[in-house]
Amino acid sequence: MKNSDLAGMTHHPEDLAAAILCREFNLSSAHENPALEEVRLWLTGRLKELIDHQQEQLFRILYRIDIPESKAMEALASSGAAARLADLIIARQIEKARSRSQHGASAGDELKEV
Numbered sequence: 001m002k003n004s005d006l007a008g009m010t011h012h013p014e015d016l017a018a019a020i021l022c023r024e025f026n027l028s029s030a031h032e033n034p035a036l037e038e039v040r041l042w043l044t045g046r047l048k049e050l051i052d053h054q055q056e057q058l059f060r061i062l063y064r065i066d067i068p069e070s071k072a073m074e075a076l077a078s079s080g081a082a083a084r085l086a087d088l089i090i091a092r093q094i095e096k097a098r099s100r101s102q103h104g105a106s107a108g109d110e111l112k113e114v
Contacts, residue, residue: 013097040086047082
């Protein structure tokens with residue numbers, strides 16, 4: 001999804017979080033605006049790859065998204081680590097989108113961060 005695609009959308013925090021996550025993790029979909037649950041499934045798969053093969057990149061992404069290290073380490077130490085990390089990432093992106101919508105940031109501004 002391109003920045004220009006968001007210009008005319010109604011911006012629900014969950015939709016915006018899904019768009020940002022698709023862009024951040026290079027997730028593709030047959031749908032132009034995938035549902036957050038669909039993004040969660042893709043994200044979980046991508047996080048499994050990062051956990052297994054590119055942990056340094058995973059930690060850079062988690063830092064950039066602003067996931068607390070303690071929560072990330074707790075998720076990584078648990079069974080279902082990728083799904084738990086996906087939930088943390090989604091919750092953080094929704095929190096950011098809500099905060100920005102309350103403070104008047106535009107959708108283009110939100111996508112610039114990634």
